[in-house]
Amino acid sequence: MFRMVCLVVMLAALLVPANTSAQAIRFQPQGAAAAGQGNAFAAQADDASAIHFNPAGLTQVDGVQSIVGSSLMGGSIKYKSPAGLDARGDYGGSITAPPPSYFYLSANLGAFGGSAISPVTLGIGLTSPFGSSTRYPANGPFNTAAVSAALPLIDIKPTIAYKVHEDVSVGVSADIYSFAGFLGEGHAERRQVGAGLFDIPAGASVELNGKGTGAGATVSLLYTPLRNHEGKPQASVGLAYHSQAVVPLKGALLVNGRNVSDVSTNLVLPQIYTGAMAIWPIRTNEREWKLELDVEYVGWKSMRDSDIQRSSGGVIPQPQQWKNVPVVAIGTEYKWLNPEWLPQWDVAIRSGYTRTENPVPDTTFNPGTISLSSQTLSIGVGFLCKGQGRFLWVVPCGGSSSLWPKAIGFDVAFQEWFYEPRTVTGNRNPTVDGTYHTYVHLGTASLKFMF
Numbered sequence: 001m002f003r004m005v006c007l008v009v010m011l012a013a014l015l016v017p018a019n020t021s022a023q024a025i026r027f028q029p030q031g032a033a034a035a036g037q038g039n040a041f042a043a044q045a046d047d048a049s050a051i052h053f054n055p056a057g058l059t060q061v062d063g064v065q066s067i068v069g070s071s072l073m074g075g076s077i078k079y080k081s082p083a084g085l086d087a088r089g090d091y092g093g094s095i096t097a098p099p100p101s102y103f104y105l106s107a108n109l110g111a112f113g114g115s116a117i118s119p120v121t122l123g124i125g126l127t128s129p130f131g132s133s134t135r136y137p138a139n140g141p142f143n144t145a146a147v148s149a150a151l152p153l154i155d156i157k158p159t160i161a162y163k164v165h166e167d168v169s170v171g172v173s174a175d176i177y178s179f180a181g182f183l184g185e186g187h188a189e190r191r192q193v194g195a196g197l198f199d200i201p202a203g204a205s206v207e208l209n210g211k212g213t214g215a216g217a218t219v220s221l222l223y224t225p226l227r228n229h230e231g232k233p234q235a236s237v238g239l240a241y242h243s244q245a246v247v248p249l250k251g252a253l254l255v256n257g258r259n260v261s262d263v264s265t266n267l268v269l270p271q272i273y274t275g276a277m278a279i280w281p282i283r284t285n286e287r288e289w290k291l292e293l294d295v296e297y298v299g300w301k302s303m304r305d306s307d308i309q310r311s312s313g314g315v316i317p318q319p320q321q322w323k324n325v326p327v328v329a330i331g332t333e334y335k336w337l338n339p340e341w342l343p344q345w346d347v348a349i350r351s352g353y354t355r356t357e358n359p360v361p362d363t364t365f366n367p368g369t370i371s372l373s374s375q376t377l378s379i380g381v382g383f384l385c386k387g388q389g390r391f392l393w394v395v396p397c398g399g400s401s402s403l404w405p406k407a408i409g410f411d412v413a414f415q416e417w418f419y420e421p422r423t424v425t426g427n428r429n430p431t432v433d434g435t436y437h438t439y440v441h442l443g444t445a446s447l448k449f450m451f
Helices: 002-015 055-060
Strands: 064-080 086-089 101-108 120-127 132-135 148-151 154-165 168-178 188-193 205-211 214-227 233-242 245-255 258-269 272-283 287-298 308-310 325-337 345-356 374-386 407-419 422-424 434-450
Touching (some): 055 120, 055 154, 055 214, 055 233, 168 245, 214 258
Antiparallel strands (some): 064 086, 064 101, 101 120, 132 148, 148 188, 154 168, 168 214, 188 205, 205 245, 214 233, 214 245, 233 272, 245 258, 287 325, 374 407, 407 434, 422 434
């Protein structure tokens, strides 16, 4: 078991990505089962990805479970200036590389013996909930604002969940935000062309970079007021609070490839309040149907400025003045349990909708961090192979050995993000003014191993 866990951890370390932007620098899809439901999962939270969505939900996960997954994401950004100039950018390539990924490992202590510790479940997650990756032509109309930007930030989440009562669980996780050398350049980075300000020559190639580590926390609750005769939830309420975190960044200001001064700033990540409710109109031994509504309040107002302090003296002002916004997600899942047409398997189909508001005002909008109001449509499917079933018709899904999983799952989801066009006026950098159109399509897949 220890060797298999180490193997999965090493695989996850290779997969966790440089991020791609969604709502400002937030990237919401952190699990294929949740992504297929429009990310509405905080009240269901019944697999190891609960580490991200609602840590208290880990108490529903029996034994040892691991999930590893990755996303393929592509899209385009189109810009037209008031004078009619056109430009096109993308999210780090036709397909973002390395791909946004996630890894979760949970263990209910009761699986190791002793009823006294069975209410406790431990977990660890490696995710990428914040980040950005954009690029534009070096001779673009707003190149003094951005040519490219990347924020390959990862979140390490040690987690503990405790079942206080049969119907009430609580969970706590730390959020350790940092950078890793195997992800992109291993630091936050923005490239642009000098505008002749702050002792930087006009037309010079400018790069600002920095890295650091910051910490926050997540606390959550799962309440199940209604169960069926087998004890399975028929109604659940999830509450979660992700605290604000400050990541101090230290790096360099490069002009035409030469380090002219060390620089520092702070990256402020928002606090997030989540309330969710799920109901199962159908929950029998043969079928399950779930409906869920999640509402979030994202405290982007804490992003007031990102002023860059130069070691040589002076400040490069970077006002932000973002605002708080809501996010609403609706999702559903219909599941067949061990159907006659596919024995030894559970099969799920999923769909969802997410509404995300734009937190960035026109005056401080930067094309390096595309932020537009959007609507997301999601679909997905899931397969769980157990017992005498065979995964991919070859690999046995269950075995008597403790070194072999009891079940193997595979989930896939597809999301289409429909961004509303945005016309920026009155920006502090007039070259940024203009109309932006963008679209994003994303596919994500994950493997689940249950021991």
